[in-house]
Amino acid sequence: MPSIAKLLPSIAKMPSIRNNSMSAASRSQQLLSLLSEYERVTIVMHDNPDPDAIASGWGLHVLISEKLEMPVRLVGGGAIVRAENRHLVELLNPPIELLDEIEDDPRSATILVDCGAEATNHLLTQLGIEPVAIIDHHKTVGADLPTRFVDIRPDAAASATIVADYLREQHIEPGPKLATAMLYAVRSETCGYESYHSPLDRSILPWLTEVGEPSLLAEIDNAPLTRTYFGDLLLALQNTFLYEDIGICFLPRASGAEIVGEVADMLVRCQCVRRVLCAALIGDDLLVSVRTAPRGGSAVHLLVETLDGIGGAGGHSHRAGGKISHVTSSVEKTEAVYDHLRNRWLDVCNVKTRKGSRLIPKKEIVANLD
16 A cells, blocks of 8 residues: 555644643643533634645544533534635545534634634624634634633644644544545645645655555545636637736636636746736635745735735735625626736736736637637
């Protein structure tokens, strides 16, 4: 059986940054002690949970169930949209529940996982529920958080790394499926130049590798895709324009939200492109994804500035997403929004030209039509 280590990206060094001076072991014990004050626990992932949210939430579910033997739920809003993420759920069967809303129960401790305190894309925002604990690897805006337990480590490649460390320090070995989910989470968080492996990641990965299943990782990577997906992809490539080293794609259709980010992932790999913006109208919302190559600038900063006053955004250094809500489905008004978004993006990227060239020349597209 091939080693999972061969399937993982190369590990780069990065200095360790800690939120405070407590050891990882004492943090896990402190969390368990806090949760023991409650009758049950609800672990909340961000909306449309990705592999890191799923894996870290699942790991907490196992930790709490085994150490405290109390009822635990792992919940999130929205849907599992990306094909690989859906296949991960089908193959590994994590105990997740996708809900439209959540009840405010004072007897239940709520843990927000893989989501910053300032974020609003999770179920707790609907009722203004303050989580008892936050566990995350993203940089956060607020330094003084009212939450009773906070473990935010921007040096960790994934939130799953932090939770895996909790399991290891509490002498709980993840089963093959959970270990595989955690390995996939770390890989998905680092594959797009997103972050580097910290010393903690480097110590956790071999521990997970001993238990994880390489065949399951391979199956997740090769998740089946619908015919509609390929139609969306074709139209996206035909509607991609380049402005110097900037790529812009306004998808004429999108059967699902996942195609927006996946097209951005693909286009930023083009040799002449350093920054990409993709957008598509899904229902009444215009979803936007931004990707930047190394030395292409901060994706999240570029997108936040682009959507300032017209929408919200969040993300990482090289991957970011945003949304403009309540966009009319009128063709004329939608085109006006696209034009406004295009000009804002080019201004933020300091690109003077307003006349782009097609990624694929139109004559090539026409020449290959039946």
